[in-house]
Amino acid sequence: MKEEMFMKMAVDIAYENVVTNGGGPFGAVVVKNGQIIGVGRNQVTTKKDPTAHAEIKAIRAASKYLNNNELKDCQLYTSCEPCPMCLGAIYWARLKVVYYGCTNKDSAKIGFDDEFIYKQIALPVDQRSIPMVRVVPPNTYQPFHAWVNKTNKKKY
Numbered sequence: 001m002k003e004e005m006f007m008k009m010a011v012d013i014a015y016e017n018v019v020t021n022g023g024g025p026f027g028a029v030v031v032k033n034g035q036i037i038g039v040g041r042n043q044v045t046t047k048k049d050p051t052a053h054a055e056i057k058a059i060r061a062a063s064k065y066l067n068n069n070e071l072k073d074c075q076l077y078t079s080c081e082p083c084p085m086c087l088g089a090i091y092w093a094r095l096k097v098v099y100y101g102c103t104n105k106d107s108a109k110i111g112f113d114d115e116f117i118y119k120q121i122a123l124p125v126d127q128r129s130i131p132m133v134r135v136v137p138p139n140t141y142q143p144f145h146a147w148v149n150k151t152n153k154k155k156y
């Protein structure tokens with residue numbers, strides 16, 4: 001089964017990442033037309049980058065490879081169910097389908113719990129644990145007005 005072959009690769013990347021001290025136990029690949037066009041591994045601690053999740057890295061690599069910010073006909077294989085940040089990136093990239101191995105519950109059991117973020121998203125802004133404070137200087141809407149009136153913009 002093709003899906004299992006690509007998932008095995010994502011899992012192999014995750015495993016290798018652990019034994020080579022690359023970061024957390026997560027790996028991902030982006031596939032298009034049966035070919036891997038992007039590979040990612042968790043590098044949060046080694047790159048000192050909280051956004052360096054395997055899925056984000058694989059999406060960035062695939063986008064660079066295709067020279068396109070949209071991955072419409074692509075599949076993502078990730079060794080673990082995506083966190084909210086990666087899920088957002090998956091939607092922004094417009095991936096066709098996501099295959100995942102371990103579940104969020106599995107990762108929570110070994111210390112990678114993203115359930116609290118899903119819960120935070122569901123809360124009204126003023127009830128979240130990290131304060132979100134609206135600040136509105138006079139130029140707040142200037143970029144939006146410029147965008148609306150821009151005639152040569154590249155929409156996405």
Ligand SMILES: [Zn+2]
Pocket residue numbers: 053054055082083084085086087
């Ligand atoms: Zn993530």
